[in-house]
Amino acid sequence: MDRAVRNNTYESVLEANMRVLVLAYVTILVVELIGDKSLYTIASLSLRFKALSILGGATLAVMLKMLAAVLLGGMISRIPPGWTEMLSGAGFAASAVLVILRNPNDGPQRLAANITTGRAASISFGSLFFTEWADAGQLSAAALAAKTGAAAAVWFGGTLALVSKCLLALAVGRRLRSIIPDRALQLTASGVLSALAALSLAKALERFLNT
Numbered sequence: 001m002d003r004a005v006r007n008n009t010y011e012s013v014l015e016a017n018m019r020v021l022v023l024a025y026v027t028i029l030v031v032e033l034i035g036d037k038s039l040y041t042i043a044s045l046s047l048r049f050k051a052l053s054i055l056g057g058a059t060l061a062v063m064l065k066m067l068a069a070v071l072l073g074g075m076i077s078r079i080p081p082g083w084t085e086m087l088s089g090a091g092f093a094a095s096a097v098l099v100i101l102r103n104p105n106d107g108p109q110r111l112a113a114n115i116t117t118g119r120a121a122s123i124s125f126g127s128l129f130f131t132e133w134a135d136a137g138q139l140s141a142a143a144l145a146a147k148t149g150a151a152a153a154v155w156f157g158g159t160l161a162l163v164s165k166c167l168l169a170l171a172v173g174r175r176l177r178s179i180i181p182d183r184a185l186q187l188t189a190s191g192v193l194s195a196l197a198a199l200s201l202a203k204a205l206e207r208f209l210n211t
Contacts, residue, residue, distance in 0.1 A: 016150070017150050017152070017153040018153070020144070020148045020150040020153040020154060020157070021153040021154075021156055021157040021160075022157065023144065023157070024141065024144050024153065024154045024156075024157030024158050024161070025157040025158070025160050025161045025164075026161075027140055027144065027161075028137050028140055028141060028157065028158045028161040028162070029161035029164055029165065031136045031137050031140050032136070032137045032161060032162060032165050037088070037131070037132055037196050037199075037200075038127075038128055038131065038132055038165070039165060039168070039169050040169075040192055040196060041127050041128065041131070041169075041192075041193065041196065042054065042058060042124070042127075042128075042165075042166050042169035042170060042173070043169040043170075043172045043173040043176075043192075044173070044188070044189040044190075044192040044193055045120070045123065045124055045127060045173070045189065046169065046170045046172075046173025046174060046177065047173050047176060047177055047188055047189040048120075048189045049119075049120035049123070049124070050120060051170045051173075051174060053120035053121045053124065054120060054121070054124040054166075054170060055124075055163075055166060055167070055170065056121050056124070057120070057121035057122060057123070057124030057125035057126075057128075058124045058125070058128050058163075058166045059159075059163055059166070060125055060129075061124070061125045061126075061127075061128035061129035062128060062159055062162035062163060062166070063159050064129060065128070065129060065133075065138060065162075066138075066141055066154075066155050066158040066159045066162065067155055068138070069137075069138040069139075069141040069142045069145070069155075069158065070141055070142065070145040070151040070154050070155045070158070071151065072142075080207075081134070081203075081207050082204045082207035082208045083204075084132075084133045084134050085200045085201070085203040085204035085207060086200070086201065086204040087130060087131065087133065088130075088131035088132055088133070088196075088197075088200040089196075089197045089198070089199075089200035089201035089204060090130070090197075091126060091127060091129075091130035091131040091197075093193075093194065093197035093201075094126065096190045096191075096193035096194040096197060097190075127193075131200070137158070137161075137162070140158075141154055141155070141158040176188075
């Protein structure tokens with residue numbers, strides 16, 4: 001009898017956590033696909049670097065950001081918007097500089113040896129981890145974790161949602177990479193990141209002036 005009760009309890013908890021996981025996945029994916037800058041960031045990076053390196057760095061970044069969201073949601077929601085925009089702008093600007101510094105005359109073998117596993121992954125990580133804090137996705141994850149009490153399920157669902165978004169952006173970038181010349185790709189990627197940096201810094205300045 002006790003074993004049956006324990007099994008029923010375990011199944012109930014598992015079912016509840018699966019519902020939370022699916023809810024977190026759908027909610028955060030929809031929120032992140034609407035007006036989120038990181039979608040453009042990943043697509044831009046995929047114009048210059050190999051997909052697996054970008055995915056590795058991006059996955060680590062989103063895992064850590066989702067973890068921070070479910071564990072430190074209250075603190076993140078109190079970060080002044082001006083400072084988050086300033087940090088985002090600095091991250092986008094640094095990524096734009098690193099992308100443009102790569103020699104467009106590097107051949108495929110040199111690109112694979114010098115950039116794939118190290119530089120591309122670290123740029124991808126920094127471009128996502130140091131930008132867009134306290135965005136709608138993180139705040140949604142924090143709210144879901146607080147409401148359901150299932151932080152692990154929300155973290156896993158949110159991470160899956162962000163990785164799905166990364167895969168979508170990579171697919172778009174790879175398609176463009178197959179039809180656009182190398183130098184144009186470099187300028188396009190750096191240009192998009194520079195535009196995101198300018199937009200974030202302009203928003204930061206506006207928020208500081210209005211406080």
